[in-house]
Amino acid sequence: MRNANTSRYQIRKNSGELATFSAEKLRRSLLKSGAGVEVAENVLREVSRELYDGITTREIYRKAFNLLHGHGSHFACRYSLKKVIYEMGPSGFPFEKLVGYIFQKKNYKVQWNQVLQGRCVTHEVDLVLEKDRKTAFVECKFHSEEGRNCDVKVPLYIHSRFEDISQRSGAQKYSGWVVTNTRFTLDALEYGNCVGLSLLSWDYPKAKGLKDLADQFKIYPITVSSLLSAEEKQSLLEKGHVLASEILQYPELLQKEKISTERKERIIKELQKIMHHENGKN
Template sequence: MKFKEIDVTKSSGEKVRFSLDKLRNSLSKSGASKTVIDQILNSVRDELYQGISTKEIYNRAFALLKKQNSHYASRYKLKKAIYEFGPTGYPFENFVSAVLKYSGFNTKVGQILQGKCVTHEIDVVASKNGNTIIIECKFHSEEGRNCNVKVPLYIASRFKDVKTHWDLKPQETDLNECWVVTNTRFTEDALKYGKCVGLHLLSWDYPKGDALKDRIDRLGLYPITVSTLLTNREKQFLLSRDVVLCRDLIGDSFYLDHLGVSETRKQNILKEVKTLCNS
């Protein structure tokens, strides 16, 4: 069997041809050197077999990267780390709010806004330069689940109802924009409809160059779940205390004391998250 004939199985069940270049690009975002990346690629390539899952390839590459440097591994696992927010969407809403704050917005999470017909619970309300935007967050805790056209259809109608009421009386800010943010992807129909009605769509890889993953890397706003040193229990405890960013933990390190983390381990964890924030 030739290497180029290897097909891999995506989380959705779809079979696609394995791309060494795609894996190389993914690893390069970790910050690892070309030498380290080449070593990992050679190891992974030797272990491929027909029908291997992309998850298995990721796990193997992650393990090899972690052996080299935990900081590289943390950056590499960014997408998976967001899935680790848990079964509810609340930590993701806090995360989106935090990303917008570092872009200069004043934000509030879980706000009730009056519409012309009914009230609506809005995930995030953000204001900047005299303008207010409302953001709906669609979080999926499992890979392979994308936002279909029903999502922008539903959100566009909610936005119309809120805006109609908003414009009935003078407000401190204008409301002219609605965002839909997801940690996965939009289907083609969802993108087409969203753009047609004027929604701002933000997904893991859309829009190109300014997608969610690009904003995280550009601002150094890594979720606490990227840590390779914190346990799952510790991550969930921190998320329950609204500590969603590595930057948050630096300022609220007393939570590690509350968890009973030893001083040596505490310093290693803080070193890891500081390195990420400054990368």
């Protein structure tokens, strides 16, 4: 499979742009699902047989997801992490909570939705972080639709807000973060890095992006379950339950959703497999 010439195919991204198909990129995503090398290579081989110029990334995802699901729903669920984060909407608050939990795993003290006085006006800040006597502000930009990236206007606006807060009388100098579940455009990255903002997107910084941190700390949203209905997921999110680990810790949450004992056992078993894994092993 490694010698197959799949790089000749042009695929269409969600943004409408064309890109060269990367077998290695798909292989890495498959392995990150927890599937072993043999399963990953088999799925990659089957997907590669159905490639054609102009195939969409969504179609490639669907084919790979269905093939992985045949080897185990928990593999497919982890593979679909980007998609299930989109499903946390339409409100951005569940995503803000998920991001906060990731920072907690990085030993930050986290406060959500703080109203802070700036030099000119007051500002609502998604997260305020404290660590080693240093304070940081975090603004989360959640998109519920694929293909919507954060352009330069996002860090421009957020930087101006953080500057207003830091310039108020007697205020110390704060650091700032912008976090998104999609990607930053090139000019957004250039501007953010130039003014000293820390940027975190789905795959930026390389190997330390949102997807990497979620896997590292096993911070998976409730929407990762393939056995909960869309209505059940939304109900749990609206009640403030964001993480899959909450269901494992408090199984009674499923009873409150009037989920039968048989279904509850299946859901818990699936989530246990999703949570307790190492990449490439299961």
